[in-house]
Amino acid sequence: MSGAIATSVDIILNSLVLGGVFLIVAIGLNITYGLSRVMNLAHGSLYALGAYAGYTLVSLGLNFFVALLIAPLLIAIVGLALERTIIAPMRKRSMVYTLILTYGLMFFLDGLIKYFWGNEPHFIELPGFMRQTVPILGTHYPVYRLATLVIIAAAMAGLMLFLGKTKIGVTLRAASHIPEMVSCLGINMTFVHIGAFVLGCILAGIAGVIAGPLYTIDPIMGHEMLISSFVVIVIGGLGSLRGAVVAALFIGVVQTLAEFFITDLAMVIVYVMMAVILAFMPLGLLGEGRFE
Amino acid sequence: MSNMKDHTLALNAGQMSKFSLKLVASSIFVVCLAIFPFVITNRFYISLVNEMLIYGLLAMSLDVLLGYTGLLSFMHNAYLGIGAYIVGLFLIHVAPSSLWLALLVGIIGTSLISLPVGWIQVRTGGLPFALLTLAFGMMFYAVAWKWYSLTGGDDGLMGVPHPDITIGGWVLGNSGNPTAMYLFTFAIVLICFLLTWRIVHSPFGAVLETIRENEERASFVGINVRKYKLFGWMLSCMLASISGGLFILYKGYIGPTTMHAFAGATVLMMVLLGGMGSLWGPIIGAAIFIFMQDYISTMTEHWELFVGLVVILLVLFMPRGFSGLCDHLIRFKKE
Numbered sequence: 001m002s003g004a005i006a007t008s009v010d011i012i013l014n015s016l017v018l019g020g021v022f023l024i025v026a027i028g029l030n031i032t033y034g035l036s037r038v039m040n041l042a043h044g045s046l047y048a049l050g051a052y053a054g055y056t057l058v059s060l061g062l063n064f065f066v067a068l069l070i071a072p073l074l075i076a077i078v079g080l081a082l083e084r085t086i087i088a089p090m091r092k093r094s095m096v097y098t099l100i101l102t103y104g105l106m107f108f109l110d111g112l113i114k115y116f117w118g119n120e121p122h123f124i125e126l127p128g129f130m131r132q133t134v135p136i137l138g139t140h141y142p143v144y145r146l147a148t149l150v151i152i153a154a155a156m157a158g159l160m161l162f163l164g165k166t167k168i169g170v171t172l173r174a175a176s177h178i179p180e181m182v183s184c185l186g187i188n189m190t191f192v193h194i195g196a197f198v199l200g201c202i203l204a205g206i207a208g209v210i211a212g213p214l215y216t217i218d219p220i221m222g223h224e225m226l227i228s229s230f231v232v233i234v235i236g237g238l239g240s241l242r243g244a245v246v247a248a249l250f251i252g253v254v255q256t257l258a259e260f261f262i263t264d265l266a267m268v269i270v271y272v273m274m275a276v277i278l279a280f281m282p283l284g285l286l287g288e289g290r291f292e
Numbered sequence: 293m294s295n296m297k298d299h300t301l302a303l304n305a306g307q308m309s310k311f312s313l314k315l316v317a318s319s320i321f322v323v324c325l326a327i328f329p330f331v332i333t334n335r336f337y338i339s340l341v342n343e344m345l346i347y348g349l350l351a352m353s354l355d356v357l358l359g360y361t362g363l364l365s366f367m368h369n370a371y372l373g374i375g376a377y378i379v380g381l382f383l384i385h386v387a388p389s390s391l392w393l394a395l396l397v398g399i400i401g402t403s404l405i406s407l408p409v410g411w412i413q414v415r416t417g418g419l420p421f422a423l424l425t426l427a428f429g430m431m432f433y434a435v436a437w438k439w440y441s442l443t444g445g446d447d448g449l450m451g452v453p454h455p456d457i458t459i460g461g462w463v464l465g466n467s468g469n470p471t472a473m474y475l476f477t478f479a480i481v482l483i484c485f486l487l488t489w490r491i492v493h494s495p496f497g498a499v500l501e502t503i504r505e506n507e508e509r510a511s512f513v514g515i516n517v518r519k520y521k522l523f524g525w526m527l528s529c530m531l532a533s534i535s536g537g538l539f540i541l542y543k544g545y546i547g548p549t550t551m552h553a554f555a556g557a558t559v560l561m562m563v564l565l566g567g568m569g570s571l572w573g574p575i576i577g578a579a580i581f582i583f584m585q586d587y588i589s590t591m592t593e594h595w596e597l598f599v600g601l602v603v604i605l606l607v608l609f610m611p612r613g614f615s616g617l618c619d620h621l622i623r624f625k626k627e
Contacts, residue, residue, distance in 0.1 A: 038421055086604060096364050097607050099422055100564065103366065103557055104603025109598025224551060227430050229424045238420060265438065271431040275412050278424075281417040 006139035011256055013136075017145050019252020020152035021211050024237075026229035027159070027244050028203030034239035035176045035196035038087060039095070041102040045109035046201055050075045050208025051217045052113060055122050064127055064213075068151070072205030076088050079201030083194055104214055104224075116205025124212035155206055156183070156245075172196060176239075228255075231274050237284030246285060311490030325478055329471045329622050338470045339542075345474075346480045346538045348575035351562040353487065353531030360492050361524035362504030364422040366556050367429025370530025370531045373436060373551035377401045377443060378548055388453040391467065395537045402533030402534045403526060410525040414518045429556060437548040448547025452540055477538050481575075484531060489571055491527065500524050518586075556594070558585075561599065563608050567613030571581045576614050 029043045040046075053074050057067035082105070090098045123137040126144055133140035133177075163169035175192040183189045215221065230253055236243030256275055258266035277285065331340050373402035387393060412423045413505045436443045443449060454468035458478045465472025493496055499520050502510045511517045540546050549555065557583065566577025589595055610617065 037422075086608065089608060093611070095419060096358070096362070096422075097611060099366075099419075100560060101366055101604055103560065103606040104600045104607065106600070107554070107596045108600025108604060109559055111594050111600055115594055115597060217296060229425055230427055234416075234420055234427070236421055241417065265434075267434050268431060270425060275408075280413050 003138075003139055009137045009139050010141070012262060013141055013145065013149075014112040015256035017148050017214065017252075020149060020251040021214070021226075022228055022232050022252055023245060023248035024152060024155060024203055024207035024210070025225050026232035026248055027156075027241060028200040028207070029234045030236075030239060030241065030244050031203070032196055032200030033233075034241070035172050035199075036193045036218055037095075038090075038193075038197065039102070040087075040110055040197070041099060041226065042082075042105040043200065043204055044222030044224075044230070045106045045113070046075055046079065046204040046222075047077065047208045047211070047224035048113060048217075048219065049109060050205035051124075051212045051221065052122070052208075053116075053205070054119055054209035054212045055217055058124050064130070068206070069208045069210045072202045075107050075201045075205030075208070076198050079198045080194065083197040086198060088190075088193065090225050101280050103211060106222075110219055110222065117219075118218060121218040123215040123216065124209075126213050130213075134151065144213055148214065151210055152207075153204070159203070168195065170175055173200075219221055228270075231270055232270070233284075234275055235277050235284055237286045240284070240286045243284055243286030310329040322482065329435055329474050331546055333471075337468050339472050340582065340586065341579075342470070342474045342477050342542055344579040345477050345575075346535050346542060347559070347562060347582060349535040349538070350480045350559055351566065351574035351578040352485065353528045353535065354559055354563050354569055355566075355568060355571055355574045356488060356492065356500075357524060357528040358563060359571075359574075360497060360504060361500045361528075363418065363524065365425040365429075365528070366422060366550075366560065367425055367433075367491055367553060368528070368532055369555045369559050370429040370432045370551050371406060371532035371550075372536040372539060373546065374405055374432060375399070375533030376541065376546040376550070377436065377449060377536075378402060378533075378542040379537040380449045380540045381442070383455065383540075384449075384451065384455050387420060389455045391455040391457060391541070394502055395534070396453070398535050398537040400405060402529055402536070406526065406529035407522075408434065410522050410529070411557075414521040416523065426553065426556075429551070433548055433551045433553070436551050443548070447546065448545055449540075450545055452544045452546075454541070454544060468544070473542055477542065480534065480538060484534060485571065485575070488527075488531065492571065493540060496520075498521070557603070561603050561606070564611075564612075565613055566605065567615030567617075570615040573613055573615030580614070 025043070025047050029040060032043070050071050051194050053071040054064075054067045057070055058064055073289040080212045082203060084258070086105070089099070090101055130147060132143050134143055134146065135141075161169075163173055171182065171187055171191060172195055175187070175189065176196075179192075180191060182192070211225075212219070228251065233244055235251070236245070236247030251270060251273075255270055256265055258269040262269070325341075328341060350368065353371075354365060356361050357365050374443050375398045378401040379394045383545070386397075405440070409428050413421050413428075415425060437445060439445070454466055456466050458462040459473055462573045464476060467473050467476065472600070492500070493596045499510070499515055500523075502513075502515065503517055503524075504522055507517055536546075539550075562577040562581045563574045565580055566573035566575065568574075585595075588598060592598065606613070612619075
């Protein structure tokens with residue numbers, strides 16, 4: 001009996017951790033799309049780049065938590081450079097071009113990762129106390145996984161405060177609804193677009209560093225995450241932040257359960273769920289129907 | 293009056309000469325391709341051009357979707373893969389010598405799989421459609437990779453028999469023979485091209501183009517947009533499955549890497565390189581791409597870096613590809 005409780009606690013916490021990582025990546029993708037109408041297919045590669053940056057910073061001797069602060073900033077700088085050079089010229093053209101361009105960017109970034117870090121997997125070294133486990137209801141759960149939940153909650157709270165309470169955040173949200181009006185108020189839309197893209201990159205970087213010690217870091221980690229975050233935002237509804245929260249936790253639970261019970265075809269179950277939801281709700285669970 | 297008549301005549305003659313010039317040029321091109329294996333008997337080059345034709349058919353099928361219907365599929369290679377697996381499994385387990393039946397089963401099987409997928413995809417819009425093609429494509433990749441007992445998993449489907457190519461009792465040769473296989477591929481690709489050309493220049497094709505240009509207006513004039521999008525999707529998937537059948541006959545092998553997202557990007561790049569919405573452009577694009585791939589993969593292992601960079605540069609500076617460049621040159625010459 002106590003074994004069953006321990007297993008269920010394990011499953012619940014694991015699905016929260018997995019759902020939380022999905023949430024940070026998917027919400028970054030969703031924010032970039034929702035605020036500036038750019039669907040960034042290289043988002044998964046930026047997430048992988050964040051993990052590699054975290055790995056390099058930690059192996060240079062920095063504390064893990066310092067790396068957690070610095071790596072997202074590095075990704076933000078990369079994002080700023082990308083936005084200015086290649087994403088900005090795409091705004092005048094059809095969305096198909098943005099998709100194809102960022103798809104190319106994804107392969108370019110993956111190629112860069114393989115060029116600099118090689119194909120072999122890496123691991124982020126955690127500080128000593130993070131490698132312990134704590135007893136919860138009969139199971140021994142790793143401290144780091146619990147810390148992940150706290151970090152994810154903090155990141156989400158920070159994001160909500162930023163978008164809801166600061167002037168920049170409110171401007172970004174306003175610009176996503178009526179861009180013409182916002183630019184009539186004398187706000188430079190270029191900064192709004194940069195802000196939206198860089199915000200997405202920062203979230204990808206945070207998720208990458210968090211995921212580093214949880215899973216192995218390899219060049220294809222971004223692909224799986226990109227696909228999963230698509231599933232999350234398509235189920236939740238494009239551009240809807242609340243939808244992404246619901247869908248990320250849902251997918252986290254489904255995938256953890258599927259991996260626990262049937263291992264190999266876990267991902268297929270997730271796609272089937274997605275297909276069923278879309279067949280009845282083409283706009284997703286909380287979709288606002290604002291996409292074209 | 294006579295002036296005007298002269299003018300119309302001159303115009304007609306001009307149009308005629310332009311039309312026949314195009315016709316003559318393309319006929320010469322087709323004849324060159326047909327006699328190619330008899331002039332250059334090197335097996336390596338025959339196989340290379342054969343691969344160009346197969347990927348050309350796949351790129352053309354994506355062009356029907358992307359260039360005519362305006363829908364983006366990131367993983368059209370998944371349907372090449374499904375077609376190839378079905379044809380291969382049919383040849384291994386059911387009838388090792390019936391080529392035409394295998395191809396037919398491949399087309400029908402792929403259609404049965406792509407119909408529900410397409411039905412779900414067209415219910416969403418342009419952007420979610422593209423994302424869903426990626427999600428479903430990765431799902432098919434995962435199935436091909438993990439279903440070891442059926443697909444051979446990571447090792448791929450091996451030991452596919454080479455049936456004889458027969459046309460109404462007349463034997464052209466074994467599909468393992470490069471020249472016979474080349475001629476067969478060439479004939480099938482040519483037929484598919486002509487049929488597709490006819491279809492996209494029919495009223496049906498015009499409807500697809502209307503949807504591409506403006507979905508809302510298309511629905512206002514009474515076009516059932518979802519239905520036509522589904523038709524476009526099915527046509528495109530059927531063509532892709534034919535290329536899959538040719539692929540497995542030519543290689544005798546299919547592995548899950550053919551269905552990976554990376555291979556999907558290369559197909560997209562062929563279409564971009566050739567130019568969307570021209571049908572023949574993507575075939576040229578596929579030829580250029582496979583030639584480059586063959587050449588560059590011998591020089592560097594960082595092929596991904598190169599592919600990504602070329603896609604970015606193409607979208608930035610040459611969004612209309614090779615066929616766009618041709619149009620541009622013709623117009624430039626006229627002016």
